[in-house]
Amino acid sequence: MGVSFYVCTRCERTYPDCSSTREDCDEDRGGCGAGYCSKKCAELQRPGHDEVPTWGDIEEMPREEFEALELTCVNCRGENASDENLLAFMLKRHGVTRKQVAAEYMASRQSGTDVQSDAEGVK
Known part of the structure; x- marks a missing residue:
């Protein structure tokens, strides 16, 4: 098991x-x-x-x-700012698509100027 x-x-x-x-x-x-x-x-x-x-x-x-019996949690009540929800919010706020951001990220990785996910302020 x-x-x-x-x-x-x-x-x-x-x-x-x-x-x-x-x-x-x-x-x-x-x-x-x-x-x-x-x-x-x-x-x-x-x-x-x-x-x-x-x-x-x-x-x-x-x-x-x-x-x-019905149950709700912080997620289904909209009280949790998940990474998925934050990404959707920021993409809409900045008027870009996930595909555009991914392409920009991949280009920055290839040039060596990417920001690591463990950088201060990310979480």
């Missing part, structure tokens, strides 16, 4: 699929499917409710209540 590792949608830390602290925004419950390393990162919420049920609560729920 192997262990798979995932990247947290919010903090970008890696976590194993067997972690007891991992949280998923369950697509079957109306969520976006994003995975998180912890409850703190996911900030799961039930629209119109104060608390998110535990697995024990879910196991004891009547089937009708479980099927109506």
